[in-house]
Amino acid sequence: MTAHVSIPELGLESVALDPPLFDPTAFRLRDEDAALADKARAMGQAIFAQRAAAYDRDAAFPTENYRDLHKAGFLGICIPKDQGGLGADYRAYSICAAEIGRYCGATALTWNMHVCSTLWSGPLADDLDMEPTVRAGHERRRAIHYRRIVEEGAIYAQPFSEGGAAAAGGAAFETRAEPVEGGWRVNGKKIFASLAGHADYYGVLATEQAADGALSRRNTLYLAVPSKAEGVSVVGDWDPLGMRGTVSRTLLFKDVFVEEDQALMPRGVYFQAATRWPHMFLTLSPTYMGLAQAAYDFTVKYLRGEAPGTPPVKRRMYPTKQIAVAEMRVKLEQAKPLWFQAVSEARPNPTKEQVLRAYAAQFSTMETANDLARLAIRTCGGQSMLKSLPLERIYRDSRCGSLMLPWTAELCLDRIGREALYEPGETDE
Ligand SMILES: Cc1cc2nc3c(=O)[nH]c(=O)nc-3n(C[C@H](O)[C@H](O)[C@H](O)COP(=O)(O)OP(=O)(O)OC[C@H]3O[C@@H](n4cnc5c(N)ncnc54)[C@H](O)[C@@H]3O)c2cc1C
Numbered sequence: 001m002t003a004h005v006s007i008p009e010l011g012l013e014s015v016a017l018d019p020p021l022f023d024p025t026a027f028r029l030r031d032e033d034a035a036l037a038d039k040a041r042a043m044g045q046a047i048f049a050q051r052a053a054a055y056d057r058d059a060a061f062p063t064e065n066y067r068d069l070h071k072a073g074f075l076g077i078c079i080p081k082d083q084g085g086l087g088a089d090y091r092a093y094s095i096c097a098a099e100i101g102r103y104c105g106a107t108a109l110t111w112n113m114h115v116c117s118t119l120w121s122g123p124l125a126d127d128l129d130m131e132p133t134v135r136a137g138h139e140r141r142r143a144i145h146y147r148r149i150v151e152e153g154a155i156y157a158q159p160f161s162e163g164g165a166a167a168a169g170g171a172a173f174e175t176r177a178e179p180v181e182g183g184w185r186v187n188g189k190k191i192f193a194s195l196a197g198h199a200d201y202y203g204v205l206a207t208e209q210a211a212d213g214a215l216s217r218r219n220t221l222y223l224a225v226p227s228k229a230e231g232v233s234v235v236g237d238w239d240p241l242g243m244r245g246t247v248s249r250t251l252l253f254k255d256v257f258v259e260e261d262q263a264l265m266p267r268g269v270y271f272q273a274a275t276r277w278p279h280m281f282l283t284l285s286p287t288y289m290g291l292a293q294a295a296y297d298f299t300v301k302y303l304r305g306e307a308p309g310t311p312p313v314k315r316r317m318y319p320t321k322q323i324a325v326a327e328m329r330v331k332l333e334q335a336k337p338l339w340f341q342a343v344s345e346a347r348p349n350p351t352k353e354q355v356l357r358a359y360a361a362q363f364s365t366m367e368t369a370n371d372l373a374r375l376a377i378r379t380c381g382g383q384s385m386l387k388s389l390p391l392e393r394i395y396r397d398s399r400c401g402s403l404m405l406p407w408t409a410e411l412c413l414d415r416i417g418r419e420a421l422y423e424p425g426e427t428d429e
Pocket of ligand 1: 113158159160161162163164165166167168170191192193194195242243246248400403404405406408410411414
């Protein structure tokens with residue numbers, strides 16, 4: 001039976017929903033989480049899917065989608081309910097992001113950057129060690145960020161990448177935060193900064209310089225730099241193969257003064273998070289789980305002669321098409337439960353097994369999304385890759401997943417191999 005959802009604040013009435021990515025009964029979802037996922041799917045299906053082609057064509061930021069996300073309360077999805085948010089946990093958020101990714105990859109991916117500023121400073125930080133006074137200060141500061149998001153619709157970005165080894169976790173960030181009276185002076189450059197020019201705050205990772213000038217990963221600060229602050233500039237263009245709507249241009253920080261209250265985490269807490277809460281880096285995968293499902297769904301509809309915008313020509317009777325769909329279904333069924341399990345066990349101090357599974361889930365999701373899109377085009381054929389249809393965009397967007405640091409497909413394999421064969425501290429000497 002088709003479920004229907006209304007979102008009055010967006011003018012949506014009784015949207016006949018596509019089947020859920022994760023069936024609430026089969027995956028034993030809480031009612032509240034299933035309802036959130038339905039709402040995300042309704043927005044994606046009835047609104048974002050229609051706008052996605054234009055954002056992609058023009059490499060334009062999905063500003064209208066962000067207004068809708070705000071109206072529906074989804075900018076505050078991980079903000080606690082008593083502070084005006086929807087109070088979703090890591091898994092509930094991930095499922096919603098996957099649902100949105102089915103219909104607009106660029107919106108889901110950038111929304112992830114935004115949501116992480118609340119997820120990491122919120123439920124994730126609650127799991128980390130802090131002195132009581134430090135925690136009290138953190139709670140006071142994050143309430144400021146939450147208020148901006150809930151009341152004003154403020155959008156946060158997450159520019160970490162610098163082009164060197166830092167975003168992969170291999171070195172300290174070159175972007176520096178020098179302690180000054182009342183805050184920090186920030187200098188540096190971030191590449192591939194999604195939401196550049198469209199976010200209100202850039203959640204920047206910068207290294208706080210020690211008195212001797214040394215840079216250490218332990219001294220990483222996570223600061224919300226106001227986009228309008230003096231010394232912030234956005235340069236270069238953004239004309240990539242896929243995920244064009246992310247507008248991931250280059251950010252420059254030149255002597256930018258950042259107040260103490262803009263800290264999204266207290267000193268030392270980002271390093272603690274990166275080492276004790278590794279699933280924080282798995283949050284780029286939901287978008288691509290959605291894209292994997294979208295490639296499969298398109299193929300089934302197309303071969304049945306039911307894909308919107310195509311003539312009602314059936315191609316499902318050919319055994320080669322049936323085999324191809326079967327192969328796609330098997331790959332999707334392999335990726336989905338692995339991903340679901342990994343997002344379900346996100347927690348502080350995961351076991352070695354859980355960490356290896358998280359890497360495997362990230363690798364499988366990112367690779368499967370593009371693999372399914374490739375198979376979809378091969379199976380549906382030439383007419384399916386016309387730009388009037390979503391499949392060729394899904395194909396290009398899905399190609400980006402494996403490239404995202406710190407858990408690129410290569411780095412996941414690298415870590416699985418090493419950590420499976422060596423216990424911490426073991427060598428062959
Ligand atoms: C659509 C899109 C949106 C993005 N949005 C953001 C964003 O909002 N914020 C953000 O911070 N980044 C973002 N990124 C950037 C992304 O995370 C990467 O930093 C970017 O793709 C550059 O990666 P690269 O492959 O060129 O890295 P490289 O510059 O080649 O790698 C950087 C360093 O990582 C290490 N490394 C890389 N590969 C390996 C390996 N196989 N083994 C060991 N070490 C390795 C090396 O030390 C290397 O020097 C985005 C990327 C895309 C595609």
